[in-house]
Structures are given as C-alpha cells and as structure tokens.
Amino acid sequence: MGRLSELFRPETVGVVGATDRDGAVGRAILENLRAGFSGEVVPINPTREEVLGLECYPDVTSAPSIDLAVVVVPPPAVLETVREIGEAGTEHVVVITAGFSETGSEGAERERELREIAVEYDLNVVGPNSLGVMSTGVGMNATFGPENAREGSISFMSQSGAFITAVLDWANEQGIGFRDVVSLGNKTVLDETDFVRTWGDDPKTDVIIGYLEGIDDGDEFIAAAREVTDETPIVLVKSGRTDAGAQAASSHTGAIAGSERAYEAGLEQAGVIRADSVQQLFDYARALSGLPEPDADGVAVVTNAGGPGVLTTDAVGDSTLGMAEFTDRTIDALAEAMPEEANVYNPIDAIGDADVERFGEAIEIALADPNVGSAVVVSAPTAVLEYDQLAETVIEKRQAHDKPVVTCLMGGDRARAAEESLREFGVPNYFDPSRAIAGLDALARYRDVRERTIDDPAAFDVNRERARTILERATRRDDNRLGVESMDLLEAYGIPTPDGDIVDDPSRARDVAESIDGDVVLKIVSPDISHKSDIGGVRVGVADEDVYDAYEDVVARARNYQPDATILGVQIQEMLDLEAATETIVGMNRDPQFGPLLLFGLGGIFVEILEDTSVRVAPIGEGEARDMVDEIRAAPLLRGARGRDPADVEAVVETIQRLSQLVTDFPAILELDVNPLVAGPEGVQAIDLRLTVDTDTL
Amino acid sequence: MGRLSELFRPETVGVVGATDRDGAVGRAILENLRAGFSGEVVPINPTREEVLGLECYPDVTSAPSIDLAVVVVPPPAVLETVREIGEAGTEHVVVITAGFSETGSEGAERERELREIAVEYDLNVVGPNSLGVMSTGVGMNATFGPENAREGSISFMSQSGAFITAVLDWANEQGIGFRDVVSLGNKTVLDETDFVRTWGDDPKTDVIIGYLEGIDDGDEFIAAAREVTDETPIVLVKSGRTDAGAQAASSHTGAIAGSERAYEAGLEQAGVIRADSVQQLFDYARALSGLPEPDADGVAVVTNAGGPGVLTTDAVGDSTLGMAEFTDRTIDALAEAMPEEANVYNPIDAIGDADVERFGEAIEIALADPNVGSAVVVSAPTAVLEYDQLAETVIEKRQAHDKPVVTCLMGGDRARAAEESLREFGVPNYFDPSRAIAGLDALARYRDVRERTIDDPAAFDVNRERARTILERATRRDDNRLGVESMDLLEAYGIPTPDGDIVDDPSRARDVAESIDGDVVLKIVSPDISHKSDIGGVRVGVADEDVYDAYEDVVARARNYQPDATILGVQIQEMLDLEAATETIVGMNRDPQFGPLLLFGLGGIFVEILEDTSVRVAPIGEGEARDMVDEIRAAPLLRGARGRDPADVEAVVETIQRLSQLVTDFPAILELDVNPLVAGPEGVQAIDLRLTVDTDTL
Structure with missing residues (x-):
C-alpha cells in the first residue's frame, strides 16, 4: 500500500466519471479541482473527448498515469472501475459514489467486494459514499462541496460529508484554515486510525480534528492515537453519546454502536480531547493550532472591567486550571504601574479608563511572573481603548514570553477587525470568557496527555x-x-479465593468443612440459580457438625425453588471476617x-x-x-x-x-x-x- | 415612593452636572439623551448658561420640574444635590458618580448618608457608581456608554456597567433589542428585587435578564421572583459561582458573598433560569423572548444531513427534553412525502438534495404531530437549498402551528441574511445544534416553572x-x-426524640434507666466535647444494673480527656433498634x-x-x-x-x-x-x- 500521505499530495488526479453535465457531481469535482490544484487533472469518461476544455480519456488504462483516482461512476460500475484503477498501478482511490452498505443488503455485498478488490490490489480507498478529499498545500479540492478550504494547519476528518460543508462555509468566514480534509464515507478500507497515523507524521498538521459516529477498531485506534498525541493533539466530536443519539447514529451509518462508557474510557486512554459540540471542537482546535503549551496551571486574567473579570475567574474555577497566585514582585510592579483604584491581585482590573499602554504593562508584568502559565485578556469596549492596537500589543507580548495568551475582546463590530489580526498570529479571540478559558484548558489538558506515562x-x-x-x-x-x-x-x-471446595454429597461437605478452620459458608452451585441468597441457597456461619444437615437443606431449597435446575453441587467455603x-x-x-x-x-x-x-x-x-x-x-x-x-x-x-x-x-x-x-x-x-x-x- | 416604572418613562430628564467639556461624563450623558429621547432634556450646572445648545439652569430648584434626575456631580457634592432633588419633588434619581462604598470607609459613610436622604425624601435612587439607565420605548439613553440599545422586549439589569457596554455593542450587531436597561451600581437603594417587580408588571417586557454578583435580600428576592415568573421569565448570570470567582466578586463589589449552594437553591426556588455565561444568557433570552412554551417535551428534528441530525439528537439527550415519538400517521405522511432514502423516524433526515419545499413538508408534518412539542430545523448548506426561502417557510410553519421552532442553519455568510429575517419573526437561529436545543430547553424549563405549585x-x-x-x-x-x-x-x-433524660449523678441515672424498657445508651453531655464516641464518652446497650458504673466510667473518661471541660451531665437514652x-x-x-x-x-x-x-x-x-x-x-x-x-x-x-x-x-x-x-x-x-x-x- 502506498504511503497514505501521498493521497493528499498527488501530482496527477484522475476523475473517473468526469462530465460537463450541469448539476452533476462529476462536473462539480472537476470544477473544484481545476480551480486551484497545482498538479494535473485528468478527466476520464468514455462518452466524452473533452470535458470543460480538458482532454478526456475513455478509461484509466488509456489515460496518463495518475496518482489519485476520484471515482464518480454509477454504483454498478464502481467495482469494475476500481479494479481497472488497481490494474493501472494507481494506489490511491476516493470513491464518491453512494449506494453501498448504507442502502441495504445489495449495497453491502457490493461494499464487501470493493474491500476485496482493495486488498487484492493493495489500494488506499477513501469512501465509498464520500464527499471527497482536500489538501490545501497543493490547492487540491477533490470534493463536490460548494466551498474550498483556506490554507492552515488543522487536518480534519468527518464521517458526515454535510458536516464538512457546513464547517467550511463557516470556517472560511472566520478565517480558519485547514491542511487536509477527508470525508470518510463508509470507511470500507481507510478509517480514522489510518488518518490519525498519517497526520501524526505530517509536520504541517498542528492539530487533528474529527467528527466520528463510531470507531471501527478501538484497540488499534488507542495504540495509534497514543503514539500520535506525543506530537500532535487530537480533538474529536464522537456523536451518539446519549442513548437517543446512539440510536440515531446507528440508523445513519448502519454501524453497531459500542457503549458510550467504552468510548469515554477508550478515547481518554487514547489521549484524545473530546468535544461535545461543533463550537467546542473549534474552540479547542483554535487554541491548539497556534499556541504553545502552558508550563504552569496558573492563569492570569487582565481586564478593564470588574464584572467580566469575575465571570472569567468563575470559568477558571470550572476548568482544570487555577488562578495564578502572583509573586510579591509582580504585585509591587503592578501597584507601581496601575492607578490606585486598580486591582493588582488576580484578576487584574486595570479599570475602565485603561488604554492600550496600561493593558500592555499589565500583560507584560503578568506574563513575566513564573507562577503564570497562561493569560487571558478580557476587555469591554471603551472610548479610550483601541482594539486594533490592543491586538498588536497582545501579539507582541505573547511572542516575547512564549506563553499561551487568548483574548476575549467583548463587543460586536469593533472586535472583528482586531480578531482577524490576532488570528493571523495564532491568538484565538473568543466570544465570552468561559469559551476563552476552555481554549486555555484544552492546551493544559493536551500538555497533560503528552506528559503522562502509561x-x-x-x-x-x-x-x-x-x-x-x-x-x-x-x-x-x-x-x-x-x-x-x-x-x-x-x-x-x-x-x-477462600479455602474450600465444591462437593456433591453431604459427607464430603462435612469433610471439607473439617479441613477448614472455624465455621463455614455453604452455597448452592447452579448455573440456573442466580440470586442464591433469595431462595435460601446460602448458609452462613455453619459449624462442622451442622454441615451435613445444612447441605441437605440448601439442596432441598434449590430443588424446591426450581425443580429442573442443574445443580452442580454445594460450595463449602472458609468464613471470612x-x-x-x-x-x-x-x-x-x-x-x-x-x-x-x-x-x-x-x-x-x-x-x-x-x-x-x-x-x-x-x-x-x-x-x-x-x-x-x-x-x-x-x-x-x-x-x-x-x-x-x-x-x-x-x-x-x-x-x-x-x-x-x-x-x-x-x-x-x-x-x-x-x-x-x-x-x-x-x-x-x-x-x-x-x-x-x-x-x-x- | 413613586412608581418605579415611571423611572423608565419620564417626560423630563434633568442632568445635574451637565457640561460641554470634551471627554466629560456629563457631556456624554447629555449627548446620549439628546440623540433620541422623546421628552425634554434639562441641563443643570451653575457654571454654564447653555450646554450643547440647551438652556442650562444653575440648580434643581430653579430648573423646570423634572421626573428623573441624573447626577454626575463630583462625589463631595452628591449628597447636597440629591437633597435638593428631593426638596424639588423629583422622585427618580440616577447617581452616576462613583467614589462611594467601593472606595473605602469615607465612601461607605457617604453612601450611608445617601441612603438616609433617599429614605427621608422617599426617592427611587439607582446607583451610585452606575453607568445609567436606558429605555427604548421613549428613546432614552441616560448612560455615558458608547452604544444605545435597539428597541426590543428584553429588560436587562447589570451589576457591572462594562458588561452592559460589551453586551450592547454585540447585541446591536446581532439585531437583539431591549426594553429597559439599568446599571445597578452599588444598589444603595434600588436593587434587583425592585427591578424584577417593576418589569414583572410591564406588559412590554417579555424576558428579564441580568448579570448579578450578589443578591441583597434573598428572601425578598425569592418572593418577588416567584410572583413575576408566573408571567415573565427571568434569566440570570450570577457570577462568583466558584470559590475563586466568589473571592473576585467580593473584591469587586465589596459585598459579603453568600454560599453558592444557597444561591443555587434560592434561585431555583425563585423560578429563575440560571445561565453560566454571556452566551448562555442570550441563547436562553432569544428563545424566551419570541416563542410560545411547548405543550409537550417531545422535540422533532428536521435536517438534510445525517451527521448534524445525530449531534442534535445527542443535544436533546443532554437536555430535559426528549426526542418526540411520531404517531403512525406522521410516519406514513413522511414516508409519502419524502424520498425513499430519507429517514422518516425522528430525527427526520430529508437527505442532502432536500430543497425548501421538502423541508417545508417535513416541518409541516412534524408540527402537526400531537407528540411534538417543539421542533428544530438543522441544515447543512447545499446547492439546492436557499436559506432565505427556508427561513420564510420556517416562520410560516411556526406561526401556523403556534409551537416553538428554532433553527440551526449551519454555515457562514449564507446563514446571516436568513438569520435576520428569522429573528424579526422571533425565531432564534443558533450556531450549533447543542445551543439550539439549549434554547428550546429554556422554554420547557420556564413552562415547568410556571406550572409548578409551591x-x-x-x-x-x-x-x-x-x-x-x-x-x-x-x-x-x-x-x-x-x-x-x-x-x-x-x-x-x-x-x-428517644425516651430518657440528662442526669448529673449515677443514682439518678439508674432511676432513669429503670423507667425505660430494655437496655439504655449513656452519652456524656458537654459543650466542650464534640467527638464523644472517640473519647469513650458513649456506652451502648447498658443493662439497668450496670448503669451506675457506666455513668462513673463515662464521666471519668471525659474528665481524663479534658480536665477543664464543662460537663452538664450524662444522657440516659432509650436504645433504638x-x-x-x-x-x-x-x-x-x-x-x-x-x-x-x-x-x-x-x-x-x-x-x-x-x-x-x-x-x-x-x-x-x-x-x-x-x-x-x-x-x-x-x-x-x-x-x-x-x-x-x-x-x-x-x-x-x-x-x-x-x-x-x-x-x-x-x-x-x-x-x-x-x-x-x-x-x-x-x-x-x-x-x-x-x-x-x-x-x-x-
């Protein structure tokens, strides 16, 4: 099997089923590829000689050699097409076509055969029933979605194509960029574990994120993720957490849902940071993709407003972090630099008339404190505070101290522009203090994952x-x-286990009891009787001389309770204190x-x-x-x-x-x-x- | 005391301390008032004859009669000014000036005197240390903040002025409107309970929201809120929830923080819906201000995408709501209307090629089901789905069925325009499914508050x-x-309590024991010994004949343990089973x-x-x-x-x-x-x- 990373960095992409028919998926993919892909795009379709101005080949065999084949032919033609692709020596295939296991038994059979062909030709197959793949480094958008991703360092996999479409639309507006994106589809061959491994080896992926409805092989996933999270954080939304959700997921993907308890434990053991919503997923990913890890749990809060300062402190209290206890030196320096009415303890309240310069001084002094592992700048809009300049100051201080800093510049329009420049330098700005602290918390949790020894x-x-x-x-x-x-x-x-034995006659019972010091316990042994005590099948504190009768009593009660029960004997057990x-x-x-x-x-x-x-x-x-x-x-x-x-x-x-x-x-x-x-x-x-x-x- | 509602609906507002000096608070307030207030604005300042083109009066006495006085004079002049206002017969006063209890003992004394004057003249005083008040119905912005509120039906109080500034900046961008806004300041006279009562009587207030760091009189607040929540929901952020937060709040407001456990119980008993963050506050308020209450807990989910459908189902599982179980009739109708691949059970997946018409049919059928109390429309952007039209359809169906409907139109720009028309008709759109469900959940929780009997x-x-x-x-x-x-x-x-008595001599002990059936328990009685058992001060199962000795033993042990302990006697108590x-x-x-x-x-x-x-x-x-x-x-x-x-x-x-x-x-x-x-x-x-x-x- 070729290296999976090559799937995202091909030189030639073939689109099997390319067409210029309006509204066709085969056209959408070709258009998306043509729009930015740095390599060559090869349309393949026996009914066309040219598609959208590109020379079109009748089949894979007659086409130039391709590194990645995107398959959009009708369901019945998929198997033959993939076989041809294998024969031609192409190693990476994305099957867009739907109509496999998600549709019933006929589709499931087709999917089984697809898997066999993949094994036979050693193919990396994404899908079927996939929206496609993207890789911003080579400008490749091999999906039929309406949006392309911006360049960035987040690699993203999703078991739902719609989720990718929705997220990209929003992320583009927010200026959030991606490295590679893959719509996993039915995961017939390649699954989450394969992409976790691949992106773990990719130096240009800073964070791996995903939306999953199930994990195919938990054991293998834990092993892979444990290794990868030494270098690269993984944040996942695993849906179907609740009973209702698990039922919905199972009807959506046809997969047998494992227990939520197992996912919870398994993902934790794997070192995965779990998000419960789309918002959390990106709140975490934004912090993890641009900031260093904190080397202490103490958070410094710098604000120009008491109320938001208190709210931020509450959010710290809810997290795994704590409020940094400032050194005397820090407090003295703040007292020197801030006006008298300011609060120089944590949270630092630089009060309502704080300008950018005063904010800068407070941030500088806080970040210099060895007890401060990270900082959050929380501001209410005022007439004297220029958010653009505040953003510059935050970026400068963050870089000078190499500690994580996030912001919560409250307000509407005026926060937007500042947010953009912050983002460019890897400082995420959050809507409210609780989300800002959740971002810092994700950094600390990832640090703990890296530092743990298993x-x-x-x-x-x-x-x-x-x-x-x-x-x-x-x-x-x-x-x-x-x-x-x-x-x-x-x-x-x-x-x-306690001393004792299982016997099937009362004399043997007495013998066993005599070999044990002190009184004994008798219990009926029967696979058919589960609540032994309730039916009188247990006798506690029986002296040796009473064991014979107790044996007969226990058996009689069991027989009486369930005449046809298989009785394997009676257990004579040492009586424990x-x-x-x-x-x-x-x-x-x-x-x-x-x-x-x-x-x-x-x-x-x-x-x-x-x-x-x-x-x-x-x-x-x-x-x-x-x-x-x-x-x-x-x-x-x-x-x-x-x-x-x-x-x-x-x-x-x-x-x-x-x-x-x-x-x-x-x-x-x-x-x-x-x-x-x-x-x-x-x-x-x-x-x-x-x-x-x-x-x-x- | 005048009716507090008049504070928000004055005909004449006087600004005591009005000025045209650049950057002065007294100028900012005057400018804000002039910008939209429908009544008359009267500047008062002995050093000016005219301010910003308005005739200025030297003092309250010589000015025309005013309904509301806004005080921005320096701290030492506040008391005299407020007394003059009282003399002049004005009933409502907002003290903007800071420098009271928040600054130390001198300020606290000044605040005490302010309270006395208020009592003497029966004045409604907001503040001191307040940003001011707003009331959109009369276009009044009597604050010195940079933003005015849009008109709406949410009334908003805040113990932090900065919080108001930050929220308005953002809310204006989002198109969220307010009825009345008050910055509570130090709450010397008027506090949260007064405003809860006032807005509870105001037919134009649909929701009361607030940011509080403390509640002054819990008992009175519970009584008022219980009454008000029969008609009007109250949503509060009460900060200082965590130990760290409580400490920060206490240093911010100087108030003694009560225990979080008491706030939690008290607010719940009061019928208040509590929010933990700014985001939650508005997620709840947006639902509560425009939608009816659900008459059943079943939620219908209508989507064009399986993944987001599963996420939404998880969010329902996390809430107090449940997924609606559709009637057979609903399922048949959906099966008829939807394509074969669609999921007609809840969540309804109308699949990726669903257009507005198909969405409309699914929403219509779902809302007609008697098991459906509310619905959420969750969509991923696709080429065939016009969000603007979808918004129109949602509004129409919502109104026709009079059930609450919220939306989660995922994506960026294309969702914005639709969001605006939805908002206009009271349908909140949320960023992700979990927040949309939280909105519906707030409605159900408010319904439960209304329906409960205490x-x-x-x-x-x-x-x-x-x-x-x-x-x-x-x-x-x-x-x-x-x-x-x-x-x-x-x-x-x-x-x-068990039979028995406390005695101070062993013979009496025996007498008491004899008057009790069966054995007794002896316990040393001493305010100085708290762990009686640990020091041998308790004897259990004592027979009558042993009581005398047991008495002496118990007393001896107590004396031995702590020679100077006050010993009130020994309790002889009936032995319970x-x-x-x-x-x-x-x-x-x-x-x-x-x-x-x-x-x-x-x-x-x-x-x-x-x-x-x-x-x-x-x-x-x-x-x-x-x-x-x-x-x-x-x-x-x-x-x-x-x-x-x-x-x-x-x-x-x-x-x-x-x-x-x-x-x-x-x-x-x-x-x-x-x-x-x-x-x-x-x-x-x-x-x-x-x-x-x-x-x-x-």
Whole structure:
C-alpha cells in the first residue's frame, strides 16, 4: 500500500466519471479541482473527448498515469472501475459514489467486494459514499462541496460529508484554515486510525480534528492515537453519546454502536480531547493550532472591567486550571504601574479608563511572573481603548514570553477587525470568557496527555494452560454461563479465593468443612440459580457438625425453588471476617469496538444505587489500575476514611491487573464479574464469580 | 415612593452636572439623551448658561420640574444635590458618580448618608457608581456608554456597567433589542428585587435578564421572583459561582458573598433560569423572548444531513427534553412525502438534495404531530437549498402551528441574511445544534416553572414559648453552642426524640434507666466535647444494673480527656433498634443573603464522603420537603431498595418541615444539626442535636 500521505499530495488526479453535465457531481469535482490544484487533472469518461476544455480519456488504462483516482461512476460500475484503477498501478482511490452498505443488503455485498478488490490490489480507498478529499498545500479540492478550504494547519476528518460543508462555509468566514480534509464515507478500507497515523507524521498538521459516529477498531485506534498525541493533539466530536443519539447514529451509518462508557474510557486512554459540540471542537482546535503549551496551571486574567473579570475567574474555577497566585514582585510592579483604584491581585482590573499602554504593562508584568502559565485578556469596549492596537500589543507580548495568551475582546463590530489580526498570529479571540478559558484548558489538558506515562501491562506469572483447561472443561457442559465452580480460573491467574471446595454429597461437605478452620459458608452451585441468597441457597456461619444437615437443606431449597435446575453441587467455603473488610466488585464486559472493558466499584449500593464505578479498556498497567480505584467517589472508604481500617488497596490494584491479563489472554470470555472481591486490611479474596464464555472462540 | 416604572418613562430628564467639556461624563450623558429621547432634556450646572445648545439652569430648584434626575456631580457634592432633588419633588434619581462604598470607609459613610436622604425624601435612587439607565420605548439613553440599545422586549439589569457596554455593542450587531436597561451600581437603594417587580408588571417586557454578583435580600428576592415568573421569565448570570470567582466578586463589589449552594437553591426556588455565561444568557433570552412554551417535551428534528441530525439528537439527550415519538400517521405522511432514502423516524433526515419545499413538508408534518412539542430545523448548506426561502417557510410553519421552532442553519455568510429575517419573526437561529436545543430547553424549563405549585409552609401546632424558654435557659450558660441538653427544643416542635433524660449523678441515672424498657445508651453531655464516641464518652446497650458504673466510667473518661471541660451531665437514652433503620441528617445553616438553608442527607459516608445532600431555603412546604428527600442520589435506600424495609419517608418529610418552622421562628438559631435523625419503618427519632445560637438576637 502506498504511503497514505501521498493521497493528499498527488501530482496527477484522475476523475473517473468526469462530465460537463450541469448539476452533476462529476462536473462539480472537476470544477473544484481545476480551480486551484497545482498538479494535473485528468478527466476520464468514455462518452466524452473533452470535458470543460480538458482532454478526456475513455478509461484509466488509456489515460496518463495518475496518482489519485476520484471515482464518480454509477454504483454498478464502481467495482469494475476500481479494479481497472488497481490494474493501472494507481494506489490511491476516493470513491464518491453512494449506494453501498448504507442502502441495504445489495449495497453491502457490493461494499464487501470493493474491500476485496482493495486488498487484492493493495489500494488506499477513501469512501465509498464520500464527499471527497482536500489538501490545501497543493490547492487540491477533490470534493463536490460548494466551498474550498483556506490554507492552515488543522487536518480534519468527518464521517458526515454535510458536516464538512457546513464547517467550511463557516470556517472560511472566520478565517480558519485547514491542511487536509477527508470525508470518510463508509470507511470500507481507510478509517480514522489510518488518518490519525498519517497526520501524526505530517509536520504541517498542528492539530487533528474529527467528527466520528463510531470507531471501527478501538484497540488499534488507542495504540495509534497514543503514539500520535506525543506530537500532535487530537480533538474529536464522537456523536451518539446519549442513548437517543446512539440510536440515531446507528440508523445513519448502519454501524453497531459500542457503549458510550467504552468510548469515554477508550478515547481518554487514547489521549484524545473530546468535544461535545461543533463550537467546542473549534474552540479547542483554535487554541491548539497556534499556541504553545502552558508550563504552569496558573492563569492570569487582565481586564478593564470588574464584572467580566469575575465571570472569567468563575470559568477558571470550572476548568482544570487555577488562578495564578502572583509573586510579591509582580504585585509591587503592578501597584507601581496601575492607578490606585486598580486591582493588582488576580484578576487584574486595570479599570475602565485603561488604554492600550496600561493593558500592555499589565500583560507584560503578568506574563513575566513564573507562577503564570497562561493569560487571558478580557476587555469591554471603551472610548479610550483601541482594539486594533490592543491586538498588536497582545501579539507582541505573547511572542516575547512564549506563553499561551487568548483574548476575549467583548463587543460586536469593533472586535472583528482586531480578531482577524490576532488570528493571523495564532491568538484565538473568543466570544465570552468561559469559551476563552476552555481554549486555555484544552492546551493544559493536551500538555497533560503528552506528559503522562502509561505503564506497560504487567505480565504476571500465571497458569494460562490451567485456565484454558478450566474454561474448556466448564464449557463442555454446553452452557456458556459459568459460576463458582470455576473459581480455579481466578486461582490460576493468582487472584486469591477462600479455602474450600465444591462437593456433591453431604459427607464430603462435612469433610471439607473439617479441613477448614472455624465455621463455614455453604452455597448452592447452579448455573440456573442466580440470586442464591433469595431462595435460601446460602448458609452462613455453619459449624462442622451442622454441615451435613445444612447441605441437605440448601439442596432441598434449590430443588424446591426450581425443580429442573442443574445443580452442580454445594460450595463449602472458609468464613471470612467481613467486619473489617470492604466489598468491591471487579468485572469485565466485552465491547464490540473496544474489546474488554474493565469495571471497578464498591459492592452493593455503591454500584447498584449510586452507580459509582470506573472503567478502562484492557489491557492496562499498574498506573491505570490504581486510577480506577482512586477515581470512584467512594475511594476514601478504601483508604480508611471515618476511622475504618484501610483496605489493602495494593492487592486490589494487583487483582485488577491480573483480571486485565486474564480477559486479554482469553477473548472467549465475554463477561466476567467477581462480586464481591473482599478487600481486607491485608489482601483480597474473590468470594463469588460469574462469567459468560463464547464457546466457539475458545 | 413613586412608581418605579415611571423611572423608565419620564417626560423630563434633568442632568445635574451637565457640561460641554470634551471627554466629560456629563457631556456624554447629555449627548446620549439628546440623540433620541422623546421628552425634554434639562441641563443643570451653575457654571454654564447653555450646554450643547440647551438652556442650562444653575440648580434643581430653579430648573423646570423634572421626573428623573441624573447626577454626575463630583462625589463631595452628591449628597447636597440629591437633597435638593428631593426638596424639588423629583422622585427618580440616577447617581452616576462613583467614589462611594467601593472606595473605602469615607465612601461607605457617604453612601450611608445617601441612603438616609433617599429614605427621608422617599426617592427611587439607582446607583451610585452606575453607568445609567436606558429605555427604548421613549428613546432614552441616560448612560455615558458608547452604544444605545435597539428597541426590543428584553429588560436587562447589570451589576457591572462594562458588561452592559460589551453586551450592547454585540447585541446591536446581532439585531437583539431591549426594553429597559439599568446599571445597578452599588444598589444603595434600588436593587434587583425592585427591578424584577417593576418589569414583572410591564406588559412590554417579555424576558428579564441580568448579570448579578450578589443578591441583597434573598428572601425578598425569592418572593418577588416567584410572583413575576408566573408571567415573565427571568434569566440570570450570577457570577462568583466558584470559590475563586466568589473571592473576585467580593473584591469587586465589596459585598459579603453568600454560599453558592444557597444561591443555587434560592434561585431555583425563585423560578429563575440560571445561565453560566454571556452566551448562555442570550441563547436562553432569544428563545424566551419570541416563542410560545411547548405543550409537550417531545422535540422533532428536521435536517438534510445525517451527521448534524445525530449531534442534535445527542443535544436533546443532554437536555430535559426528549426526542418526540411520531404517531403512525406522521410516519406514513413522511414516508409519502419524502424520498425513499430519507429517514422518516425522528430525527427526520430529508437527505442532502432536500430543497425548501421538502423541508417545508417535513416541518409541516412534524408540527402537526400531537407528540411534538417543539421542533428544530438543522441544515447543512447545499446547492439546492436557499436559506432565505427556508427561513420564510420556517416562520410560516411556526406561526401556523403556534409551537416553538428554532433553527440551526449551519454555515457562514449564507446563514446571516436568513438569520435576520428569522429573528424579526422571533425565531432564534443558533450556531450549533447543542445551543439550539439549549434554547428550546429554556422554554420547557420556564413552562415547568410556571406550572409548578409551591405549597405554603405548613403551620404545625408547636410549643413556641417552650422553645424560646429552652433557648434562653441554655444560652444563660453564656455559651452559644448547645447540644443534647436542649433536645426538648425538638420535642417542642413535634420532632420525636428517644425516651430518657440528662442526669448529673449515677443514682439518678439508674432511676432513669429503670423507667425505660430494655437496655439504655449513656452519652456524656458537654459543650466542650464534640467527638464523644472517640473519647469513650458513649456506652451502648447498658443493662439497668450496670448503669451506675457506666455513668462513673463515662464521666471519668471525659474528665481524663479534658480536665477543664464543662460537663452538664450524662444522657440516659432509650436504645433504638437501628438494624431496620436508616440514619439521616437534617440541618440548617444561616446564609447571609438567603437566611436559613436547610440540608438533608443520609448519615455517615453519604454526607461526609459522597457529599450527597439536598438544600432549600426555609421556610418550605410539603412538596419542597419531599423533593429534598427524593433528589439525593441515595434516595432509593430510603424507599426500600435492595430488599431493605422502606423507611418512613413521610415522617422524614414532616420533620424537615417542622425544622423549617423552628428555624424560621427563631432567627437566633444560626446553625442546627440533627445527626442522626433515625428513620425506621414507622416514624423517626432525633438521636443527637447540636446548634449555635446568636444570644444577642434572642
């Protein structure tokens, strides 16, 4: 497969299906290409000898060699055309034509064949059902949209062509420029991961942004994005966040929506900054494309008005940033330079009669403070303040100090002109203080992404073969739901379980109980009975001499509750001291896009009523496992709040990692719950287990 | 005091301190007034005979009778001037001059005197330190700002003059109009409550909006706003939401900031819709000023693009609204009218080649559906879609169906013109789908405010005199912190407490214990020992025969822990069955602005670790008390989740109301905590009590 970056930098572009027919897509693309493309444009159409003054070729074979083929032929002709393109040695293809998987089974079959041809000829295929691609560096607009992009450093992918059209129309008016733009279409061959990788390698792309309705391979995406975000920020709108939205997305793209919880965790783990709206997407992108990262979280606010200063301070309070605490030197310098009525603490209120010079002094002094990582200039329009000159001053100070500065020059017309010159020098101006601070916040969040270290998943010394045997043995029962009878699976991966055994007669039950110190717990073992306690299938604190009768009682109750239930036996388990322990839950659900999604929470009401859980896409290392424990709201309880004994958090962290290893080693495990995992002052014990296995995968 | 509405509709305005000196505030105001005011403008200045071509009078006494006086004289002359104005019989005064409480103690004294003069002459005074007032109906711009407002139906108050300047500059560009505008300044006499009342009575004000840094009298504001919001929505930015912001606000206005928690509860109880940013303020106001309220929560989305349709659906999912479920009739009609590839379920995707006619059909069919309460039209720019015509169609359909419709016509220039005609007919157009839905959401939230019924606080039959006696007796100890020795206070207000008594010798302890069925609990009673359990000051489950020794033990431990502690005795209390009960906390803190702030939560970790509490400003009725119980996250636990016995929620609700009555009756109670209030399956019991009393107020 040719380097994907060449798709955006071709020397010759062929348009297969080019035409001069009014209103035709094949004409619109040709016109857009002719309008600015620095290379050669080759129309291809067997029914024309010339199109819009360009020599037209009957087919790809007879045309000059082309680097990128744009296909706009009718649906039934696409497959043959793409094959010809492959035969001719062209590596990059954009299929504009719609009528594939988005239209039903016939289209889906056609799309499957398109994928096969792409594999056979090793083709980079964008689409089908794509608006096209743009690359401003070579003046290429290979789309049928009404707008071309301005030159800039933002590369943009979208799963919706309309979204590109809408955004460009607005961005052009705002003077926001792009590097490459791609309409992903049905993502039959090339998807978001491919473009993230390509733009990550492109020195002229400062920010990667995108609108996505789904991610095809979450695992691969996380790996690629983690690498790319070391150098280039990624900001994404992933729609279908809400239940209603997910349903709409699935009906729009025909894709199976993964869970929002998995996207949330996966994108965070990937280092992606997520935006919830078009406005946020560009508010973040504008800051990330022109400003350096802050080296401190303290923000300085410089304003000529108290009210907007307070609003800005609120916005800082809402963000991950904080108000910079000025050094004495800064305060002295401000007191010297500002009038008496000014506020020289942060926010700096240079008061209503501040002119550009006074603003400049305040900005200069603030940016020189080592506690100031970034600054925002917020101004109300006054008779003494020239916004154009203020813009110049801001640009000058920003460059001199190499710290990020954003502005919120409030007002209408008079702010517009200043905004333009600010933009030219990479300083974004925002409509209101909360959006300005959101821009600075995106910079700080990206810095945190770059600075984070992600541990490699630990490779514990486990007994993988034994685990496989247990899974296979269990599934031989022809039931994919397993329970406590498979607790050995946890032991095989080094997760402690209480002493005991599963037995199928009362005498054996007594023998097991006698081998255990103290009283025991009896639990019915049946794949058909899930709420064991409710039906009397659990007996707690049973003395050895009572075990025989208790066995019979527990079995009788189970039989009575459900006569046809499969009863695998009764579990005789060591009785743990739960007084000083905390019940936790660790579990896993396999997401269609991201794979194994680990879950952690405290047991009982914390998970069921308060929904206080943390999730991560496996596999994870120690740091992420510890984050899972720390980020639940009830975490202080594990750490020993309110006079409790602290639980052995390290053992919990290790258990989460061992579970991560287990579910990564066995993709056949579809769901797994250790509930409860009891965390005592020393060590943990898995008390109960349920899992679902895909017996075909095993 | 004259009717405040006359302040905005004067026939004659006097400018005291009018001048023709370049750059002077007194000139700016005169020029602004002359520019459009329909009434007469009277300059007053002893050093001029004529100002800007108008006859100038030396003082108010010699000038013709004026309805509104605008004062711009230097600070030392303000008091004398306002007195003269009062003498002359003018009722409305705007003091522009700064240099009052915002500048220090001398200014604060001057402000106090200004208030006295206002009271003496019964004057409506705006300011001091105000930008001025505007009223577009009479063309009056009595401010020194650079911009005048356009005519409209939004009335606007601001505690920041700069905020007004900034907003008007932008609003004029956007074509957003105002009815009255007031810069509140230091709010010495007139404050937010006065203007809320005035505009609530003004038929030409459709929405009241404001920027506030504090509310002077929370109680009075809630009462006024509740009445006004029956007819007129109120949207406020209350800044100082965050700790940092509150600090900045307090340094800006010199006001003591109340707690954000109190503002949040108080504004919600008042029926105010709160905005967090300038953008939100106007996004809400634009919807509220031109559209009817929705009569159903279902939103119909009509679009020509799948991606933006999904984004819009997400925004609906984030709001209090829901996607409308179309009737079969609607779906059939859409299937008939739309092309085959269209999505006729909600969101309606009329697909990329939709022209205005097709959009119109889809909007028409959607609005005719009884499940559709409101609609949003979201469009990407295409070659076949004329935005101007689309705007006309939207206006026509909106009016025909009298349901709220908003638009999100995406794109740049081409959206602008359409936006203008939409605005003229009250249809707001928004930059992105999430903001459009926020606009519709504001309408639904306002409808809910109007429809809610607020119960009058119940007047329980309590023993107020006994409560007063207990408070007085207790405070005679010269300690304003009271504890269990004052449990009778709760009894006096009908809040049950366990059987028992406080005694100061071991034999009495035994007598009390013998009078109680079963074992008892002993607790040391001392204002100096707050964590009784930790020091061994509590003994649980003590049999009658052990009470004597237990008494001595508890006292000894307390003495040992703190030899100089005041020990009031030992409480002997009935031992409750806590097994089936739930510990809750009810409490009160007195907020400087809003007064008694009631708090409810579950005991222990729920309040301390999870911070799961609800608050309301007292007094409250039954409905609000029940909401307090229902809105904590852990509420299902009280209602009997996970197989627990349901607690007696009605008794909890009643206790909250009785506490509300107690703290309302006694403003001297500064803080009060009943922790725990144990809620059993039948009834509640207050186990422990702490309160702080202002002995001076009592």
